[in-house]
Amino acid sequence: MADAQAQILDAAEALFARQGFAATTIKAIGHQAAVNPALLYYYFPDKAQLYHAVLERRLATAAREVAQKLRPDAPAPEAIAQAIRAYATLMRQTPYLPRLIARELADHEAAHALPLIREIAAGLFQRLCEVIRRGQDRGELRADLAPQFAAISTIAQVAWFFVAQPAVSRLLGFDGAVPADEIERYTEHVIRYAMAALTPDARRPTRARKRARR
């Protein structure tokens, strides 16, 4: 058995992700962690800070992994494809992360969300926008899409899939969670879909293509 603190964090993570902060009781966390509920107060000052600890444990490492793939100097299509893969892998390996993030966004009106989350979201987003903008300048990507919107469209496909996972799973005809190989297939689909949307089409000369021809 791992040490109690880790047990508690794991249990809390699962419950906060599935039910939200308010609906999750200290007693339920203790039960799920197979630990005496009063013990939570030995490791954490109160429920709110336990929640923050849960988020921080995941986020710090997670953000770095995705950001690494977004190199503005690399060819944009490759960089974006790699980032999508990294993001999907992360979400698959950390199954509760998407819902934790989604709750943070929905519950706290963003203004009161953890500063850590705000920073990470803004950092990754700016970075992706930058990659897209450079790709457009080089003619690798269509120039008639607003970079911010293109970034949102691309992120949304992965983010929504994982956030709505329970429902998506049913819609795809599975009973419990979506099987790992299906997630991988979806990830590769997103890359194809996003690439088709983002790269210039021979039939539709874009400003970037004209620029590239000079």
Place this chain on the structure above:
Amino acid sequence: MADAQAQILDAAEALFARQGFAATTIKAIGHQAAVNPALLYYYFPDKAQLYHAVLERRLATAAREVAQKLRPDAPAPEAIAQAIRAYATLMRQTPYLPRLIARELADHEAAHALPLIREIAAGLFQRLCEVIRRGQDRGELRADLAPQFAAISTIAQVAWFFVAQPAVSRLLGFDGAVPADEIERYTEHVIRYAMAALTPDARRPTRARKRARR
């Protein structure tokens, strides 16, 4: 002043959407509705059924509006563009709907979600898949994308934008909500992005194109 029942439903909708079911108290709803909290129990049997009433009031009409646009016999690109517009308009006019739906998906593990939600989600999704499948058969859409995945990618772009609205708004540089004209611009962007992803590319002959040439 509208009748008390409507006041209560409006207040409950706003609070459930922003904070979730568990974090919303009867007293807060009464306060927000400018109504005595005990009065809620005159109109609704308990908190859970008030919540259901909130959802049902919105969902019944909402689903029909979007489904109407998804005519499998119409040209797929037009049908999809219309559906995206209808969906976005609906979400814009019913600002709390996206978060209510997202919470329903995240909280209830889909299996225990309101049957009404399950039906609507499944119905709309099947319908969109059907439109895509027919479009592929007619050569209007790329045939190398799985229809279910293509449907998820397309829906996700709009759904995520609205669910993550508070955060998205900040990322786009706005302070409060995203202004209406920016939402409209994003909607048109999604249509362009989705169309580029879904329609065949001259450089990349697809099975559907070959089929269409016969």
Place this chain on the structure above:
DNA sequence: GTCTATAGCGGGATAGAC
């Protein structure tokens, strides 16, 4: 239909034994 008062329960958090 609307309000006051309150019952009754379950939650977060603490004291203190071991």
Place this chain on the structure above:
DNA sequence: GTCTATCCCGCTATAGAC
């Protein structure tokens, strides 16, 4: 470090006056 016992508060829901 872990457990028992318990306090106190705020919540849902009801009884009953008006």
